[in-house]
Amino acid sequence: MNTQVKTAASSSPVPDYIRASKGIWSWLTTTDHKRIGLMYFVVMISLFVAAMGMAVTFRLELFSPGEQLFESDIYNRLLTLHGVVMIFLFIIPGIPAVFGNFFLPIMIGAKDVVFPRLNLLSWYCFVVGALIALFSVTLGGIDTGWTFYVPYSQKTDLNVLVPILAAFIIGWSSILTGINFIATTHRMRVKGMGFFDMPLFVWSLYATGWIQILATPVVGITLLLLVFEKFVGVAIFDPAAGGDPILFEHLFWIYSHPAVYVMILPAMGVVSEIIPTFARRTIFGYKTIAYSSIAIAGIGSLVWAHHMFTSGMVDEARIVFSFLTFFVAVPSGVKVFNWLATLYKGSIELRSPMMWCLMFIFLFSIGGLTGLFNASLSIDIHLHDTSWVPAHFHYTIFGGAVVILFAACHYWWPKIFGRMVNERIAIGTCIGFFIGFNLTYMPLFFAGTAGMPRRYADYLPEYTIYHRLSTIGAVILATSILIMIINLVRSISKGKIAPANPWQGATLEWTVPSPPPTLNFTGEPDTSRGAYEYPVEVSDG
Amino acid sequence: MNSGVSEIAREVDHAFLLVGIATGLMLLGITVVMVWFVIKYSRKKSKRVVNIEGHRLLEITWIVIPTIIVTWMFFVAYEGFGMMRQPPDDAMIVQVTGRQWAWEFAYPEEKITASEMVVPVNRAVKALITAPVDDVLHSFYLPDFRVKEDAVPGRETYLWFKAEREGEFNIFCAEYCGKDHAKMRSTLRVVSNDAYRAWVKGQIAKRYKPLEFSGFENPKHPAFGKEDLNIDSTKLFGTYCASCHGEAGDGSGLPGEARNFQSDKDWKNGTRVSDIFKTLIDGIEDTQMRSFPNLTPWERVALAHYVRAFQTGALQHDTQESYDALIKEFELDKITGPGETISVERAMEILSEEAAAEQARDAEATPK
Numbered sequence: 088m089n090t091q092v093k094t095a096a097s098s099s100p101v102p103d104y105i106r107a108s109k110g111i112w113s114w115l116t117t118t119d120h121k122r123i124g125l126m127y128f129v130v131m132i133s134l135f136v137a138a139m140g141m142a143v144t145f146r147l148e149l150f151s152p153g154e155q156l157f158e159s160d161i162y163n164r165l166l167t168l169h170g171v172v173m174i175f176l177f178i179i180p181g182i183p184a185v186f187g188n189f190f191l192p193i194m195i196g197a198k199d200v201v202f203p204r205l206n207l208l209s210w211y212c213f214v215v216g217a218l219i220a221l222f223s224v225t226l227g228g229i230d231t232g233w234t235f236y237v238p239y240s241q242k243t244d245l246n247v248l249v250p251i252l253a254a255f256i257i258g259w260s261s262i263l264t265g266i267n268f269i270a271t272t273h274r275m276r277v278k279g280m281g282f283f284d285m286p287l288f289v290w291s292l293y294a295t296g297w298i299q300i301l302a303t304p305v306v307g308i309t310l311l312l313l314v315f316e317k318f319v320g321v322a323i324f325d326p327a328a329g330g331d332p333i334l335f336e337h338l339f340w341i342y343s344h345p346a347v348y349v350m351i352l353p354a355m356g357v358v359s360e361i362i363p364t365f366a367r368r369t370i371f372g373y374k375t376i377a378y379s380s381i382a383i384a385g386i387g388s389l390v391w392a393h394h395m396f397t398s399g400m401v402d403e404a405r406i407v408f409s410f411l412t413f414f415v416a417v418p419s420g421v422k423v424f425n426w427l428a429t430l431y432k433g434s435i436e437l438r439s440p441m442m443w444c445l446m447f448i449f450l451f452s453i454g455g456l457t458g459l460f461n462a463s464l465s466i467d468i469h470l471h472d473t474s475w476v477p478a479h480f481h482y483t484i485f486g487g488a489v490v491i492l493f494a495a496c497h498y499w500w501p502k503i504f505g506r507m508v509n510e511r512i513a514i515g516t517c518i519g520f521f522i523g524f525n526l527t528y529m530p531l532f533f534a535g536t537a538g539m540p541r542r543y544a545d546y547l548p549e550y551t552i553y554h555r556l557s558t559i560g561a562v563i564l565a566t567s568i569l570i571m572i573i574n575l576v577r578s579i580s581k582g583k584i585a586p587a588n589p590w591q592g593a594t595l596e597w598t599v600p601s602p603p604p605t606l607n608f609t610g611e612p613d614t615s616r617g618a619y620e621y622p623v624e625v626s627d628g
Numbered sequence: 629m630n631s632g633v634s635e636i637a638r639e640v641d642h643a644f645l646l647v648g649i650a651t652g653l654m655l656l657g658i659t660v661v662m663v664w665f666v667i668k669y670s671r672k673k674s675k676r677v678v679n680i681e682g683h684r685l686l687e688i689t690w691i692v693i694p695t696i697i698v699t700w701m702f703f704v705a706y707e708g709f710g711m712m713r714q715p716p717d718d719a720m721i722v723q724v725t726g727r728q729w730a731w732e733f734a735y736p737e738e739k740i741t742a743s744e745m746v747v748p749v750n751r752a753v754k755a756l757i758t759a760p761v762d763d764v765l766h767s768f769y770l771p772d773f774r775v776k777e778d779a780v781p782g783r784e785t786y787l788w789f790k791a792e793r794e795g796e797f798n799i800f801c802a803e804y805c806g807k808d809h810a811k812m813r814s815t816l817r818v819v820s821n822d823a824y825r826a827w828v829k830g831q832i833a834k835r836y837k838p839l840e841f842s843g844f845e846n847p848k849h850p851a852f853g854k855e856d857l858n859i860d861s862t863k864l865f866g867t868y869c870a871s872c873h874g875e876a877g878d879g880s881g882l883p884g885e886a887r888n889f890q891s892d893k894d895w896k897n898g899t900r901v902s903d904i905f906k907t908l909i910d911g912i913e914d915t916q917m918r919s920f921p922n923l924t925p926w927e928r929v930a931l932a933h934y935v936r937a938f939q940t941g942a943l944q945h946d947t948q949e950s951y952d953a954l955i956k957e958f959e960l961d962k963i964t965g966p967g968e969t970i971s972v973e974r975a976m977e978i979l980s981e982e983a984a985a986e987q988a989r990d991a992e993a994t995p996k
């Protein structure tokens with residue numbers, strides 16, 4: 088079968104998108120959504136590896152109480168850089184920027200996004216914003232943590248203005264991508280594909296697009312207020328001048344909580360693609376899953392102040408926000424149940440993308456369920472700002488969004504590069520990741536309940552055991568990820584040639600050659616098969 | 629973990645347990661179903677699939693049931709929150725101020741401040757929390773009592789607790805506040821009622837015992853011997869001075885530079901108690917001998933005697949005039965400080981006298 092496709096691909100009259108033109112310039116000026124997706128990937132994954140290195144470094148410092156490798160100044164900066172890079176430069180662009188760009192048009196049978204040049208502009212916005220962010224944190228000595236709370240952040244060498252400016256420029260990139268995806272979904276669907284015929288990944292990108300457009304302007308408002316305060320002298324945030332620092336917390340979370348869903352919704356979309364493919368059956372509850380994306384986007388915009396239960400905000404607000412927060416858990420739970428039901432009476436093959444997905448269900452469930460403790464008012468008063476919180480959000484963001492980004496890499500790599508990934512190494516790194524991950528973050532839950540505050544460069548000896556385990560876990564975790572990346576990269580030149588549809592998937596991207604030609608489809612997109620239509624008899628394997 | 633050290637802590641732990649059991653069961657359910665399906669419907673065993681597109685009743689069930697469960701959780705946790713936000717009216721007040729990077733505890737009724745928090749057992753304590761307007765956010769966290777609340781510059785927030793057991797408990801800063809955030813710790817000491825009274829007495833006495841200077845009349849007066857002052861001069865000297873002047877006072881820490889106290893040569897200010905006192909306040913300009921403003925007057929006097937004791941040559945002695953000049957220059961007669969303990973009653977008297985005097989002054993200053 089492989090050989091058959093090989094000849095088909097090489098005798099194809101249209102060159103694929105990688106070989107269509109040559110030279111770095113042809114990439115930097117490209118408007119091809121697939122190339123732009125890859126360019127995002129290269130920037131993001133390099134930053135991810137750097138930020139992972141920082142995390143391992145500060146985890147090593149935490150191996151024992153006291154100062155071993157460096158002092159608290161360095162710790163605080165590394166931690167801030169780690170958080171800022173991971174959140175703003177890696178996982179907020181995340182899956183939409185890479186896999187959304189690459190696959191959204193193909194999945195709906197389009198040649199490109201509606202505004203290809205805007206798409207390229209959004210990549211440049213991202214790169215410029217990233218450079219400013221890196222500059223402000225490394226050279227500007229920002230050590231505020233990724234939340235930039237005033238008044239501390241206003242006292243740093245470089246006023247908080249600069250990192251917020253960076254967030255704003257990156258935000259522009261998000262808005263442009265969001266607009267592009269929404270317009271593309273509305274205008275570019277192939278004839279005959281209605282909204283409820285779209286793959287669920289497209290649905291999730293659509294919901295994400297709306298969050299990006301509605302939430303990101305808040306960053307701009309915050310920036311404007313900071314500028315007013317600094318240059319016009321109006322008291323807004325600075326308590327010494329009569330301002331209110333809690334207002335900043337509100338503004339920060341009005342943007343950053345929905346941003347959490349910008350990270351996770353597309354990941355949920357990918358899961359809804361991978362599970363049916365490897366269970367070889369239709370998705371269970373298509374509409375429920377599609378509507379829960381919208382519900383998460385909606386309710387998720389109304390819960391931001393659950394990050395502020397101890398901030399000094401009035402009690403009534405704490406009660407309302409706690410109440411609302413519980414209900415975001417419901418649509419996420421519903422999705423998990425639907426995925427499980429999709430396994431029922433399927434024919435399940437445990438290939439690496441599927442392994443990552445099943446691991447996601449487990450880790451993300453832990454992340455989501457521990458979130459219920461944080462939503463619980465009295466419990467959160469105890470757990471807030473302890474290491475419980477980093478544990479919880481790594482389980483959701485890392486165990487959720489990032490794990491699925493890795494799943495998507497293994498799932499779509501053959502399509503993107505036309506080569507298969509070494510499956511044994513892939514599964515090995517997946518297992519190594521699982522062990523390292525739980526060892527890194529599980530102890531932090533226990534340390535948190537025992538009262539260990541977060542962002543502590545040093546700790547009392549009674550917390551040593553948790554920190555030891557966590558540091559050992561981090562080393563295992565980072566090693567597995569590095570091997571995984573090497574395995575992926577190596578396959579680009581060394582892997583077996585991939586057929587057009589290695590997993591027998593049903594969505595449109597599997598009907599085009601691997602890698603696809605510049606205009607995606609050689610003829611008319613073949614829409615005869617539904618996105619989740621699978622034969623009852625499983626023929627191969 | 630000291631569980632059950634207060635009613636609130638028990639309530640929080642109870643809610644934690646309930647939520648823990650509920651979420652634990654859910655996680656278990658999800659994992660078991662997942663593993664079971666993956667094994668049961670593996671490709672090897674299952675060659676035919678059933679394309680079930682959905683099941684309305686089932687889906688409604690798993691929307692409704694989780695909704696009920698999370699609503700229940702809200703009320704479970706709300707209970708404890710209600711307790712946390714309603715301090716009893718008779719709660720004792722402690723003002724907690726967070727600043728980079730230390731906690732300060734003020735007891736408004738007793739007019740004392742301390743860097744550790746001491747409270748009597750079985751007494752409700754309401755902490756009024758704040759930070760100076762030019763400082764940053766902090767968070768006052770008592771992990772064993774399961775309570776925390778941010779210290780916001782220029783605002784007052786609160787929390788309360790009632791310790792049911794004596795002991796020492798951690799106080800952490802839980803809101804990131806810069807470089808030494810991790811070191812912004814203190815201790816909560818919960819003590820018996822009597823011990824608490826004694827501690828308060830000690831604190832008040834420290835603050836309000838007026839200094840008696842009669843001892844200056846006779847330089848050898850025992851009032852300035854280290855025993856009577858209850859100051860460990862050996863330790864003080866070891867901490868602050870020995871690095872330059874050497875343990876033996878011979879100047880061996882900075883040879884050729886730091887004064888050799890055994891010799892009577894080269895003294896600039898002189899070897900009288902009042903001279904050394906002055907040296908310790910002013911330092912000696914353009915030399916390594918800095919001033920020590922952190923020392924109390926009694927510590928200075930004690931150190932002066934300690935330094936003089938090294939002397940093998942001739943010592944100079946104070947006169948009435950030199951004392952008077954010193955007292956006048958540094959207004960020593962106006963300073964109050966530690967001496968032997970006085971009764972709380974006496975301290976209260978002094979307090980009200982002070983307040984009355986203040987009022988009288990204010991009344992005079994206000995033109996009719």
Ligand code: HEM
Nearest residue numbers: 139142170173178232233477484485489541542543561565
């Ligand atoms: C090898 C991988 C990683 C390790 C070992 C790691 C470890 C940690 C630890 C231990 C903390 C808490 C430190 C403290 O509170 O003192 C932390 C903070 C954080 N991590 Fe990670 N992490 C990793 C990957 C990630 C990823 C993939 C993301 C997001 C996509 C992420 C986002 C964050 C954020 C936002 C913070 C909070 C920073 C702050 O407090 O300002 N991390 N990380």
Ligand SMILES: [Cu+2]
Nearest residue numbers: 344347391394
């Ligand atoms: Cu949130």
Ligand SMILES: [Cu+2]
Nearest residue numbers: 801803805809
């Ligand atoms: Cu702090």
